[in-house]
Amino acid sequence: MKVLIVEDDQFHATYLQDALAEALPEVTEILHAIDGAAGEEAARQAEIDAIVMDLQMVRRNGIEAARTIWAERPQCRILFWSNYADDAYLRGIAQIVPEDCAYGYVLKTASRARLKLALRAVLIEGQIMVDRELHRLQTRGASPRTRLDESEFDVLVDLALGLQDKLIAQRRGMSLRTVQNRLLSLYEKLGVISESDVGLTLNKRVRALNRALVTRTINIETLEAAQRDLETWMADRG
Amino acid sequence: MKVLIVEDDQFHATYLQDALAEALPEVTEILHAIDGAAGEEAARQAEIDAIVMDLQMVRRNGIEAARTIWAERPQCRILFWSNYADDAYLRGIAQIVPEDCAYGYVLKTASRARLKLALRAVLIEGQIMVDRELHRLQTRGASPRTRLDESEFDVLVDLALGLQDKLIAQRRGMSLRTVQNRLLSLYEKLGVISESDVGLTLNKRVRALNRALVTRTINIETLEAAQRDLETWMADRG
DNA sequence: AGAGATGGTGCGGGTTCCCGCAACGACTTT
DNA sequence: AAAGTCGTTGCGGGAACCCGCACCATCTCT
Numbered sequence: 001m002k003v004l005i006v007e008d009d010q011f012h013a014t015y016l017q018d019a020l021a022e023a024l025p026e027v028t029e030i031l032h033a034i035d036g037a038a039g040e041e042a043a044r045q046a047e048i049d050a051i052v053m054d055l056q057m058v059r060r061n062g063i064e065a066a067r068t069i070w071a072e073r074p075q076c077r078i079l080f081w082s083n084y085a086d087d088a089y090l091r092g093i094a095q096i097v098p099e100d101c102a103y104g105y106v107l108k109t110a111s112r113a114r115l116k117l118a119l120r121a122v123l124i125e126g127q128i129m130v131d132r133e134l135h136r137l138q139t140r141g142a143s144p145r146t147r148l149d150e151s152e153f154d155v156l157v158d159l160a161l162g163l164q165d166k167l168i169a170q171r172r173g174m175s176l177r178t179v180q181n182r183l184l185s186l187y188e189k190l191g192v193i194s195e196s197d198v199g200l201t202l203n204k205r206v207r208a209l210n211r212a213l214v215t216r217t218i219n220i221e222t223l224e225a226a227q228r229d230l231e232t233w234m235a236d237r238g
Numbered sequence: 239m240k241v242l243i244v245e246d247d248q249f250h251a252t253y254l255q256d257a258l259a260e261a262l263p264e265v266t267e268i269l270h271a272i273d274g275a276a277g278e279e280a281a282r283q284a285e286i287d288a289i290v291m292d293l294q295m296v297r298r299n300g301i302e303a304a305r306t307i308w309a310e311r312p313q314c315r316i317l318f319w320s321n322y323a324d325d326a327y328l329r330g331i332a333q334i335v336p337e338d339c340a341y342g343y344v345l346k347t348a349s350r351a352r353l354k355l356a357l358r359a360v361l362i363e364g365q366i367m368v369d370r371e372l373h374r375l376q377t378r379g380a381s382p383r384t385r386l387d388e389s390e391f392d393v394l395v396d397l398a399l400g401l402q403d404k405l406i407a408q409r410r411g412m413s414l415r416t417v418q419n420r421l422l423s424l425y426e427k428l429g430v431i432s433e434s435d436v437g438l439t440l441n442k443r444v445r446a447l448n449r450a451l452v453t454r455t456i457n458i459e460t461l462e463a464a465q466r467d468l469e470t471w472m473a474d475r476g
Numbered sequence: 477a478g479a480g481a482t483g484g485t486g487c488g489g490g491t492t493c494c495c496g497c498a499a500c501g502a503c504t505t506t
Numbered sequence: 507a508a509a510g511t512c513g514t515t516g517c518g519g520g521a522a523c524c525c526g527c528a529c530c531a532t533c534t535c536t
Contacts, residue, residue: 009249009346011249011250011253012249015249108247159441159444160444160448161440161444161445161448162430162440162441162442162444162445162448163438163440163441164439164440164441164492164493165492165493166492167438167439174514174515175514175515175516176515176516177514177515177516177517178513178514178515180493180494180495181495181513181514181515183493183494184494184495187494192400200401200405200472201402201521201522202399202400202401202402203397203400203401203402203443203493203522203523204400204493204494205441205443205444205493206397206398206399206400206443206444206447207399207400209444209447209448210398210399210400210447210461213451213458213461214458214461214462214465219458220451220452220457220458223448223451223452224452227452234438402522402523403522403523404522412484412485413484413485413486414485414486415484415485415486415487416483416484416485418523418524418525419483419484419485419525421523421524422524422525425524439491439492441492441493441523442523442524443523
């Protein structure tokens with residue numbers, strides 16, 4: 001069995017290699033790619049079906065690499081391994097993971113034992129395993145009061161790109177007023193409204209993006225990816 | 239001589255410890271703090287005058303830790319050591335470094351030789367040393383055409399917080415129209431104007447924040463720090 | 477000293493944004 | 507079937523924003 005490690009930090013890569021050899025004796029070959037693009041290439045060349053993937057990489061991030069790899073090899077098992085427990089990453093992964101495919105998400109702060117457990121569960125057993133820390137985010141407060149739903153998130157992304165209401169409406173196939181209702185609930189859920197109560201009046205649009213960033217609902221990688229999506233959409237539309 | 243390492247990633251910490259012992263035989267004691275807050279405490283307790291400081295840390299980032307440390311020990315020499323070449327970090331550091339104080343900035347991707355050189359130059363010789371990669375940013379394009387000046391940057395930060403024009407004017411002591419002129423040049427320098435030409439009209443405020451983020455002119459730590467600044471300013475004002 | 481450049485300020489108007497009010501369809505509850 | 511809930515949509519108005527135009531102060535160059 002072959003496993004591919006995609007990780008641009010040398011220290012983390014060797015640690016991972018180590019833990020991998022220790023946890024999975026059935027692994028006969030460990031490959032190492034230095035960034036997302038190299039990872040895609042290696043997966044294609046070596047016909048890899050088990051990957052450990054870092055998320056933050058300079059040249060091409062883990063989510064984008066995973067998307068193209070899964071497009072070619074939908075049954076490929078991928079364990080994501082990241083520094084941050086950002087909701088943005090979880091959403092990004094949830095959008096691209098194929099039907100019936102095994103994947104996992106482990107934080108770099110997890111113990112060696114937990115990492116080894118995740119390696120076995122995802123890469124060998126084909127289970128889905130998400131760090132508890134992450135899962136806590138998804139159901140934050142146990143109430144959907146503050147959790148954004150799919151359409152709200154879409155509007156948030158468009159807002160973050162700087163689109164104005166009319167364009168968002170066109171792009172998402174809603175009426176202008178509906179977009180504005182979504183924005184309203186966004187302001188509510190992101191806590192923009194309650195701040196405005198306390199005296200100072202804010203620019204709600206900018207404030208919403210600000211709050212989304214500091215609460216790790218979206219991150220800069222999200223913005224960059226959304227920008228590329230927007231450009232292809234623009235091109236299609238003419 | 240004592241040196242304090244402030245770094246929350248275990249691998250990087252041990253690597254650093256290693257390089258430090260190798261490069262500076264005059265060091266008799268190496269302390270290690272696990273985050274910014276612990277770093278401040280350790281510097282105070284042990285009366286440290288030489289620090290290697292990571293910038294991205296979860297509980298309290300390196301710039302804030304450096305600020306409080308420098309407030310107590312202005313002649314303390316600090317070598318910052320970071321993954322990213324963000325302009326935002328450089329600006330943050332430039333704002334807090336005391337007069338006549340030695341500091342440095344090395345990227346984690348730098349070679350071991352360069353790291354050791356920087357350790358000696360900053361901590362022992364008391365020189366100022368900034369990674370070339372960083373310095374390239376500061377003078378991007380060799381023209382000040384796209385580089386933000388101090389007041390533009392201030393306005394950008396306030397914009398990013400979601401303040402509206404009138405509040406920015408109050409806070410920065412300018413007239414409303416002047417703030418708007420600054421915003422105009424911000425839109426120009428961040429490339430918001432040129433995008434609007436190509437058909438789609440954008441929300442310039444949000445777009446400016448978006449561009450500032452993806453060009454690494456500001457980052458999320460900047461936003462968080464600015465938010466705290468704003469709150470103390472609000473409290474002072476009543 | 478006069479000419480020009482640079483940067484701050486006021487005015488006015490066109491545009492976008494925010495959101496209350498009201499209406500309508502789909503679905504659930506009783 | 508009546509009543510209630512929820513998401514969507516149109517209308518309208520007040521606030522904020524963007525920005526052209528004009529004026530003035532300071533500073534520099536000739």
